Amino acid sequence: MKWENWVGLLGLALISVGHYQGLFVAPPEAMMGDVGRILYAHVPTAWVALVVYLVAFVAAVGSLGSGKRGWDALVESAVEVGVVLNLLLLFQGAVWAKPTWGVFWTWDPRLTTTAIMAVSFIGVLVLRAMLNRPAQRAVASAVYTIFAFVSVPVVYFSVKWWKTLHQPFSSPETVDSPMVTPLRVAAFGMLFLATFLIARRWRLAYAKLSREDEAPDLPPAAAAIRLEGGGA
Amino acid sequence: MTGMIQGGWEYVWVVYGATWFTLAAYTVSLFVRERSNP
Numbered sequence: 133m134k135w136e137n138w139v140g141l142l143g144l145a146l147i148s149v150g151h152y153q154g155l156f157v158a159p160p161e162a163m164m165g166d167v168g169r170i171l172y173a174h175v176p177t178a179w180v181a182l183v184v185y186l187v188a189f190v191a192a193v194g195s196l197g198s199g200k201r202g203w204d205a206l207v208e209s210a211v212e213v214g215v216v217l218n219l220l221l222l223f224q225g226a227v228w229a230k231p232t233w234g235v236f237w238t239w240d241p242r243l244t245t246t247a248i249m250a251v252s253f254i255g256v257l258v259l260r261a262m263l264n265r266p267a268q269r270a271v272a273s274a275v276y277t278i279f280a281f282v283s284v285p286v287v288y289f290s291v292k293w294w295k296t297l298h299q300p301f302s303s304p305e306t307v308d309s310p311m312v313t314p315l316r317v318a319a320f321g322m323l324f325l326a327t328f329l330i331a332r333r334w335r336l337a338y339a340k341l342s343r344e345d346e347a348p349d350l351p352p353a354a355a356a357i358r359l360e361g362g363g364a
Numbered sequence: 365m366t367g368m369i370q371g372g373w374e375y376v377w378v379v380y381g382a383t384w385f386t387l388a389a390y391t392v393s394l395f396v397r398e399r400s401n402p
Binding site: 140151155160162163164165166167169170173174177213216219220223224227228230231232325329332333335336339340 | 367368369370371372373375376378379380382383386387390391394395397398401
């Protein structure tokens with residue numbers, strides 16, 4: 133079995149334990165009661181989405197620096213997994229907002245910047261789908277990923293920079309001790325699951341890029357026209 | 365009155381259900397794409 137499948141199984145086990153503890157073992161939150169149990173699903177998704185975008189940023193820098201298809205495949209895989217987690221994060225937050233704030237959505241700085249972050253990285257995927265030439269696509273999407281990554285620290289610090297309905301950034305220091313263990317276990321579970329998903333998606337992307345490198349850049353008729361035209 | 369929100373389990377189940385569904389559906393989509401691009 134491939135290494136990432138073991139990581140995925142470990143992630144599945146950890147997230148199952150973390151969610152079970154969060155749902156049935158941890159005490160109700162002091163103000164939110166049982167609705168506060170959403171913390172154990174929402175916060176690990178948020179943490180890991182930001183980490184996955186950091187992986188995409190590192191891959192983009194690696195792709196620009198080396199031009200190797202492995203880094204380009206990592207850009208594609210990390211951005212896609214990051215967008216999935218980002219959209220899930222927005223949905224979780226909207227459902228949590230209804231019983232606590234009274235609305236599913238409000239143009240709060242944390243929510244708004246998180247939505248902008250999702251749209252920015254969706255743009256990377258759209259750009260990759262639009263460009264056919266592998267080298268051009270690799271450079272363009274790496275540059276765009278680096279620009280899109282600017283939204284990540286903005287999301288992180290939005291609760292410090294602006295007045296917001298959203299609670300401060302959650303960490304083991306900001307939650308009560310009986311809540312720390314399920315939060316940590318669920319977070320590591322989500323991290324391992326995301327690693328599994330990125331690795332599986334990377335293999336798909338790398339195989340596709342390898343096929344493109346082996347195939348001619350243009351159909352034969354178009355290549356002949358280019359040659360007759362002086363190769364311009 | 366304690367000031368604590370009462371009930372709300374339906375929101376909890378929706379969030380956990382959506383989380384598991386999303387992770388499962390994306391994993392299945394990867395396996396389907398692997399099979400169609402061997």
